[in-house]
Amino acid sequence: MELKVLDQPETGGGCSSGSCGSTDDQLSHLPDAIREKVHNHPCYSEEAHHHFARMHVAVAPACNIQCHYCNRKYDCANESRPGVVSELLTPDQAVKKTMAVAANIPQMTVLGIAGPGDPLANPERTFETFRQLSEKAPDIKLCVSTNGLALPAAVEELSKHNIDHVTITINTVDPEIGAKIYPWVFWNNRRIKGKKGAKILIEQQQKGLEMLTEKGILVKVNSVMIPGVNDDHLKEVSKIVKQKGAFLHNVMPLIAEAEHGTFYGVMGQRGPTHDELQVLQDACAGDMNMMRHCRQCRADAVGLLGEDRGEEFTMDKIEAMDIDYEAAMVKRAEVHAAIANELEQKNNQPNESLVTLSSIKKKDTRPVLMAVATTGGGVVNQHFGHATEFLIYEANTTDVRFISHRKVEDLYCSGGDTCGDGETVLQKIIKVLDGCEAVICSKIGYEPWSQLEEAGIMPNGEHAMEPIEEAVAAVYKEMIESGVLDEAESDAELVTA
Amino acid sequence: MPYSIVESCVKCHACSPACPNGAIYETTAHFMVDPKKCTECEGDYADPQCASICPIEGAILNGFSEVANPPGSLTGIPPEKLAEAMAEIQAR
Structure with a gap:
């Protein structure tokens, strides 16, 4: 069986080259x-x-x-x-x-x-x-x-x-x-x-x-x-x-x-x-x-x-619950069909991120990691302050791909005095977002905004309710056009070295 | 001399189906060995089954009331290292 290689940035275009x-x-x-x-x-x-x-x-x-x-x-x-x-x-x-x-x-x-x-x-x-x-x-x-x-x-x-x-x-x-x-x-x-x-x-x-x-x-x-x-x-x-x-x-x-x-x-x-x-x-x-x-x-x-x-x-x-499973099965079948329908429609739509990325002229620009706040449904729809986890995406000039999720808070634990070490929640989130250069959410408050910016993570609340890949592609393009990726290059190398 | 289970048992159920004599039963607090039924697996197996599958050090005592799986024998964590870690967590 021939397996598709996930990351082939130099060949093919957009989503065809990898997992979007x-x-x-x-x-x-x-x-x-x-x-x-x-x-x-x-x-x-x-x-x-x-x-x-x-x-x-x-x-x-x-x-x-x-x-x-x-x-x-x-x-x-x-x-x-x-x-x-x-x-x-x-x-x-x-x-x-x-x-x-x-x-x-x-x-x-x-x-x-x-x-x-x-x-x-x-x-x-x-x-x-x-x-x-x-x-x-x-x-x-x-x-x-x-x-x-x-x-x-x-x-x-x-x-x-x-x-x-x-x-x-x-x-x-x-x-x-x-x-x-x-x-x-x-x-x-x-x-x-x-x-x-x-x-x-x-x-x-x-x-x-x-x-x-x-x-x-x-x-x-x-x-x-x-x-x-x-x-x-x-x-x-x-x-x-x-x-x-x-x-x-x-x-x-x-x-x-x-x-x-x-x-x-x-x-x-x-x-x-x-x-x-x-x-x-x-x-x-x-x-x-x-x-x-x-x-x-x-x-x-x-x-x-x-x-x-x-x-x-x-x-x-x-x-204490009284379950009528026969009735539930009918409802479940309806819900499953509706989701399948929604997904099919979404998959049939032309992928906008393709267009966004294909219009990028500087093809040698380095890839960027971004964090996304979402409650699901494949769209940017969560307030920064409500996020309990962030999805991490990588954008490059041909592709946007899902990398991982990262949980906020003391890893895998959300309670107890024994866990904390005096850091503020925001400081912890900044640590969790290590390596990311932007965070895309539906909204974000003034205070976290400035602290994120200081940490080198650009907050972005301008793509609320947009599909995640399109938002990531759009922000990537904005970053390239604003020249921020040229300037940040040497800093980023220092950090990863 | 029958084996016995003490209160550090976490009720993981592993021992009960492993017992060839059906001697192990559940109570609210922990599992117990019926001393009348326990044969120490003699005639059935080379090793007592409950003590061979139990994951909790100290939870099972042999016929001489000695701990069948002493500290460190199952997890591989040296007891002094565990004590050190516990003390550090307590101090936080």
Whole structure:
């Protein structure tokens, strides 16, 4: 299968050369059958994640391995990272919750089981949930995320439940490296430590990947980028998993803070910088499609990516709801059709950013990173002060592409006195926007304006309600024409050096 | 001498299906081992299953009331390093 390279600035024109974010270019190399399966899956398509929601149900508490970025003791309502969960559900409760959410958030298309342990280390609870949902809510897509150890043994059962997406977290294909990430695995009734354990895990992951693709089940691979441990190695991982049929590779940054009590957190292992992550994602992109909009959700997340409406659907609230799922399914079908229609219309419109970029005369101008405040829908529609995350785009003279999202506030934590170090919120945001030269939002106050400007980030509130790529292209063009990019060149080089 | 589970158990459920004797049950506070049913897995497995899958150091005691998985043995975090980190977080 020929894969499209994401970034080819010198060839082709505009969006044809890469992933714009406004189209499904990210998935364009895929056969129609696969595109049909993923086009409305918020976790697989840059575009879909603005419009469709997903939820996770925490039915799988047990795990069969230990990862150095995970601490099984941790649970905090203010935290948002994988493996963390507030309320463990029984399969019956999970089914009830899923149907309640599906009825109340009709954009919800996908139900995933991701933990807080490993779903396949809890086969009875996981498959009971899938069994009931396939029967009672056939309009919901099911997916599962696993470390892979128990995957080969579960493939047969997975294929019975209409599960067409499986995510495997593969951080390495080398047992030496594996021993630095996984202290032990539980295998054949023994705890097996070190390299020996890592080797078993790697073998099972690769075998599971091959078995799934043979069955026609879509496989996405997640990798955690751990600087100094597996960062360089992930390029090889990317190549291998693509060869074996994975259709997407998602490289995520390590989340490690001492207060999480994880091995990496306590031992001071750092996560990658925004820059390092982007460089690795770009390096892997040549080999395979990359996913850049992943929000590293909690195992009980509910809603659009980047938002969590889990609080509205706690078990006590769900018990009080009276759900007529037959009626809900009719409404859901209407909502899904309306979104599909809206997306089709949008994709049929000529892309204005093409025009904006093609009119740029100075083709040797360097690319610029910009931050965008949006609540979704693919348009600039959020007040700077209300943004809890920013989408980062890169503009160059031929293309605008989505790079990543960056969360505001103390990373993955929004509460508690133990987290802050006396910085103002604005100072933190400025730090989060490191490397960006403009921030595009619907509105912005006077005070943040001047401080952002001082930090070398140009605020822009003149493109409210415009499609994001068009706004980014327009601001890029304005920057070129005003000469700001010529002046800033030497400064920018100093900063990145 | 039966194994037992103490209050540091986080109720992750891993041990209960692993037990060949169905000796492990859930209570509001944590999981417990029924001492009448526990055989230390003798005759079934080389290692006691609950202590082999439990991810929490100190949560399971062996027949001599000794910690089956001592501090640092599962996470790889040296206990003094953990104490240091905790003290630093407390001081903030």
